[in-house]
Amino acid sequence: MKRKFLFTLYQTPRGKLLKTMEAKYLKRCITVSCKQKQLQIGGLDWEDEFVDCSLYQNYVILDDKGVGNAAALKINAKAYNLPIQTESMDLVIIPHMMEFDAHRFQAMREVHRVLKPGGELVILNFNSISLYLRFQFFLDIKLSDSWRSHFMTRSRVTDWLKLLNFEVLNTAEFGLDSFVIKQGGFTSIAKSLFSMAYGVKAVKRQYSFIPLTPVTQGKSKLATTV
Numbered sequence: 001m002k003r004k005f006l007f008t009l010y011q012t013p014r015g016k017l018l019k020t021m022e023a024k025y026l027k028r029c030i031t032v033s034c035k036q037k038q039l040q041i042g043g044l045d046w047e048d049e050f051v052d053c054s055l056y057q058n059y060v061i062l063d064d065k066g067v068g069n070a071a072a073l074k075i076n077a078k079a080y081n082l083p084i085q086t087e088s089m090d091l092v093i094i095p096h097m098m099e100f101d102a103h104r105f106q107a108m109r110e111v112h113r114v115l116k117p118g119g120e121l122v123i124l125n126f127n128s129i130s131l132y133l134r135f136q137f138f139l140d141i142k143l144s145d146s147w148r149s150h151f152m153t154r155s156r157v158t159d160w161l162k163l164l165n166f167e168v169l170n171t172a173e174f175g176l177d178s179f180v181i182k183q184g185g186f187t188s189i190a191k192s193l194f195s196m197a198y199g200v201k202a203v204k205r206q207y208s209f210i211p212l213t214p215v216t217q218g219k220s221k222l223a224t225t226v
Contacts, residue, residue, distance in 0.1 A: 003042075003100045014176065018196050021179040022124055023049040025172050026093065028181075029122045029201050034058075036090035039114065041079045041107070042097035043068025079107035084114045095124040096197075098157075099150045105160065112164045117206035121166060127174075127195045128153045154186050154198055165205050172199035 009015040027050040032038060034056050040047070043063035053059050053071035061068035062075040062082070077083050079094075080103035092111050098104045111121060128151040154171075161168060172181045173195040186198070 003096075006096050006100075014196065017177065018174055019046065019049075021174045022095070022197065022199070025174075025179060025181070025199050026050040026095070026122065026124075029093075029120070029199075030056075030091065032090045032120070037088060038091040038093070039084065039089045040068070040072075040093045040095065041111070042095055042100075044095055045069065047072060079103070080110060082110045082114055086113050087116045087119075089114045089119055090116055091120050091122070093122045093124075096126065098123065098152050099126055104152075108160055108164060112166075112204065115204045117204060119204045120169075121161075121200075121202045121204065123157060123200045123202075124197060125152045125154075125157060125200075126197050129193060130196050157200060158185065161200070161202050166202040167205050169201045169203055171201075174198065 010019050023046070030038070030051055035058065037058040038051075038056060038060065040059070040061045041063075043061050043065070045067055047053060047059075047061070047069035048071075051059060053069050058073075060073045060075060062077055062079065064076055064078060066074060066076060068074060075083065079097060079101055092115055094111070098107070101107055115121065158168060168185055170181055170183050171186050172179050173186075174197045175195045
């Protein structure tokens with residue numbers, strides 16, 4: 001799938017509303033301090049609506065096309081091979097990149113690698129059952145052949161997060177006119193039929209294994225009498 005569909009969608013009336021809702025959600029999700037390191041995978045060119053890059057001087061945007069706020073630090077690289085030190089990031093944001101990346105699971109492994117233990121991850125994805133998005137996409141015949149294979153269902157994303165030892169903190173459903181944030185997992189599928197996209201905020205958990213040592217029982221030194 002070509003990512004130009006995302007930018008075309010943001011120019012439609014519904015897309016502009018979606019952009020506004022997503023910006024508000026991302027702004028609420030950025031809770032790290034200005035001195036901590038944040039990474040955004042995939043530029044949007046409207047980062048100033050949810051983060052002040054002049055204030056967050058360690059805000060880095062990774063995009064192989066160079067898209068993103070001019071005030072932010074830029075990295076030209078692929079998401080599945082991040083040129084970033086292991087466990088060096090406090091926050092990673094993935095805004096509508098998983099749908100466009102053929103190596104998206106490897107990219108998720110890379111995100112897990114660069115995040116610190118306790119670091120946070122925010123994902124924005126299109127709703128795989130949104131009739132509005134399907135209709136909007138099929139207006140562009142040139143892109144229709146590659147649409148289905150890149151849909152990411154909510155359950156698949158949460159399964160991947162569990163596999164990589166992430167704990168979901170909250171989720172968001174972006175409807176046609178408003179969005180709802182829910183603590184923990186998602187709501188039922190029936191309630192998401194009219195949502196255009198969804199968001200997930202998770203935290204990286206790191207569990208330490210405590211090795212079990214065999215218990216040895218010493219010999220009694222007391223003499224027994226008959």
